[in-house]
Amino acid sequence: MSSTVSVILNCLTFNRARTMKLLEEIAATAKSPEVLAFRPGPGRAHLAWQLAHIGVTEELFATERLVGTSPAWPELVPRFRGGSTPDDNIPTIEDIRGLLETSRAHLLPILEKYSEDDLNHVPEALKERGWTVNTVLQVLCWHEAHHQGQAHLTFNLWKAAGS
Secondary structure (H helix, E strand, O other): OOOHHHHHHHHHHHHHHHHHHHHHHHHOOOOHHHHHHOOOOOOOOOHHHHHHHHHHHHHHHHHHHOOOOOOOOOOOHHHHOOOOOOOOOOOOHHHHHHHHHHHHHHHHHHHHOOOHHHOOOOOHHHOOOOOOHHHHHHHHHHHHHHHHHHHHHHHHHHHHOOO
């Protein structure tokens, strides 16, 4: 029987493959700066924000939310964390790829330490939210799929606009 943690880790691997595939499809357009800057409507987040937000959120969980350390990329966290207002400084495909790869490399060793016995534990930094380790695992699994879906839709809107 698989553990909850191993099932979520498998889901995270699957989700990341879909995100990286989308990033490669964007790169293949030869118009990646334009695609990454595309917004589905006025005041909405551009495609690059959706993808960078995935990486920054994972970095926040790998550091301050689960182990109480400072995240890497102090200049990126305010720009791409939840609730931030997307600016017009668009990261490149390479920047986003590096962010996604590195934040995942930071997150996995933290998650791999958890067992079934830890699922009801509430990490100190998440006590105000009341989030258990189990909730964290669920949120992480949902989060990438959610924002990858938004990025995918935004890419499809860019294509439909005839860009």
